[in-house]
Amino acid sequence: MRDVVSALLGGGAIYLAMVACAASEKGSSGHPAQQTGGGSGQGAEGSTTAQQTGGGSGQGAAGGAHAQQTAASSGAHGNGGNGGFGGFMDPVPDASADPMSGSRLKARYRTTEDGAKVYDTTRWFDSTRREICAFYLAADGQERCLPGLVDASIATPISGYFAESSCTKEVVMYKKGCTPKYAYNTAQSDAACDALTNRIRMFSVGERLSGTTIYIPNSAGACTAVTANSAYDYFPLGDEIPPSAFVAATWSVDP
Incomplete structure (x- = not known):
């Protein structure tokens, strides 16, 4: 009897091992389900x-x-x-959201001939001033959307030339036949603990000058007359535009 029981147990163990092996082979021999488009791909019972x-x-x-x-x-x-x-x-x-327009600054985008909409995240349209702007550090230490630095058709940097022999009335130069809307310059903050970052100052521009002589301080500080470059027109530098005239922005960090 003991021999019979041992034989039965041994045969059962062998049978179970064969079943497990067969199941493993069935799983490993299943073909990968591949699908392109919607729907689902379902594998076999194994791996x-x-x-x-x-x-x-x-x-x-x-x-x-x-x-x-x-x-x-x-x-x-x-x-x-x-x-x-x-x-x-x-x-x-991470989701990439399209730029969000505000009540004044509007997002800009290109539309391609195949219907794509491509946003420009570096330049905005100021709907109040009706001009393109980009964010720079303004004279008050805040980042503001300033025109001119990204649109050379409306602004010019301050030249360092003057309209008269005392070198007190500064002028700006601009390409012949064109009139700038703004002039600008950069200056570092003189605050003791402020970062050494250039701040942009924006100015208005006066009417075109008709003279052919302009003035510039020489190395000794004396005001010297020079002949105006005929390829350019010259304009008197107007008043500084307060930074509050441009839209300010602050940085935030997602929680």
Whole structure:
């Protein structure tokens, strides 16, 4: 009797081992399910990998399969399949939102011939002043959307020339036949603890000058007459425009 029981137990163990082996071979021989577009790819019972390109999801069955998904439109990874002992989910990438217009600053974008909308995140349209602007550190130490530095058709840097022999009335030069709307210069803050960052000062511009002589201080500080360059027109420098005339911005950090 003891020999019979031992034989039966041994035969059962062999049978179970054969069944397990067959199941393992069945899983490993399953073909990967591949799909392009929507829908789902489903693996066999073993460790088949379901791969999918496009929308939808891939799901492996009880052997621990996992699915990979590549979203063609955004490059985001989809969710992995759930295996018998627990699957995993790929992290969702950061969303990239389009620029948001304010009550005054409006986002700018290009429209391509195939219908794409491409935003310019570096330049904005000031709907009050009706001009393009970009953010720079203004004279008051705040970042503001200032015109001119990104649009040479409306502004010119201060030249260092003067309209008269005492060198007190500064002028700016601009290409012949054109009239600038602004002049600007840069200056570092003189505050003891301030960062050494150039601050932009914006000025208005007067009417075109008709003379052919301008003045410039020489190395000794004396005001010297020079002949105006005929390729340029000259304009008197007007009043400084207060920084508050331009839209200010502050930086924030997501929680």
